[in-house]
Structure formats: structure tokens, C-alpha cells
Amino acid sequence: QKEVEQDPGPLSVPEGAIVSLNCTYSNSAFQYFMWYRQYSRKGPELLMYTYSSGNKEDGRFTAQVDKSSKYISLFIRDSQPSDSATYLCAMSANTGNQFYFGTGTSLTVIP
């Protein structure tokens, strides 16, 4: 079983839609959770970072962590064509230790 599972998509939505991206994980020791946006041929850009459980909001983006279910989500409100990218989830157990990544979900927002 992989440490982190993420549906690769592709996901296609109309502009203005709410997008929900999800990852599940198996290691209960994970406590740092991240979401990245990666455009084609570019490095991943850190979007959201959450320590332990709970929600975090930043503009149109909301990250949720449910440690009891080992499930994390990223919501994008009022999606824009510029949100079209691959979204990666990542997590780790301790600072400076190894990070574990999902394979990424490809998102296209149609104008």
C-alpha cells in the first residue's frame, strides 16, 4: 500500500466552480500537510501548509485535515482558468525528515 494516495484525474470544471481535491494516507505519524500547485515544466509552488488537524483558509483556497480519517482536502472556490495545473499533496512526520507525495491531480478550468 502506498503511503499517500491521490486520484490522478484528470479533472475538468467550468470557470467559477468549486473544486475539491483529496488525498488519503496510511501513516498516522504524519503531522505536516502541504498542497502544491505545479504548472507544466515548472517546480511545485507551495499553496497551503497545515500542521496537525483542522482547517486553514487563504483567499480562494481552503485546506482541511482529518487525522482521524487520514484524509486531507484542498478546496478551490471560484475557480479560474489560471488554476489549471497539477496539484500535489505532501506530508511528513517530523521537520527535516522525508516527505511523502501523492502522484498529483491534473485540473483544467474551462473558461
Added chain:
Amino acid sequence: DGGITQSPKYLFRKEGQNVTLSCEQNLNHDAMYWYRQDPGQGLRLIYYSQIVNDFQKGDIAEGYSVSREKKESFPLTVTSAQKNPTAFYLCASSALGLAGGANTGELFFGEGSRLTVL
């Protein structure tokens, strides 16, 4: 601006040649990482380092070598022993610190280096 600089962005290599990818960070991070990204696959860890003059192998270290002589620099050499080196290589860094402390645990990436073997 603080960040991670990778160079070159694009590199072509003939079979049998070693090449070195540069990674420099000015974030004052202790930990640095090299990942390989192939189409349709997740990120795979090549090497990582938590302190100067020390580094550990990741999942796919064979055919690669690294050094960490300075805190801000973590170059990766792709040797001729690497059988399938054509890929997108990503350098990353993170801070070490107390769990839950400010600005700890986040992993930041450079823009990547695309290596093509001819």
C-alpha cells in the same frame, strides 16, 4: 528574494557523461533534498541532507551522487551509471525545528532542471 535556485534549467548530455546540477538556497534551511519527477509518476527521493557534510540515500540513489560542503549548496551529479537519466530534477529545502513551530515543516522547491540524454 529568498528562494531556491537551480541551474541549468535545461541540459543535454551524451551517454557516458557525468553531469552536475546546481542547487543553491538562501532560506537558511538546514535540510535539502533532490527529487526526480517522471511523467505520470510521483516525486521520487534521490538524496537528502540535514546538515553540512552529511547526507542520506533516498529511494533511487543508484547512479547519483551529492555533496553538502556548504549549508546553502547541494549539487547533484548524475553519473554514467544512471541507466535512465532523462527526467525533471527538483531540488527542495526545509527548516528544522520544534514540531508546530513557525515556519517549520514546509518544503520549498526550486524551478527544476530538465536533463535529456541524447
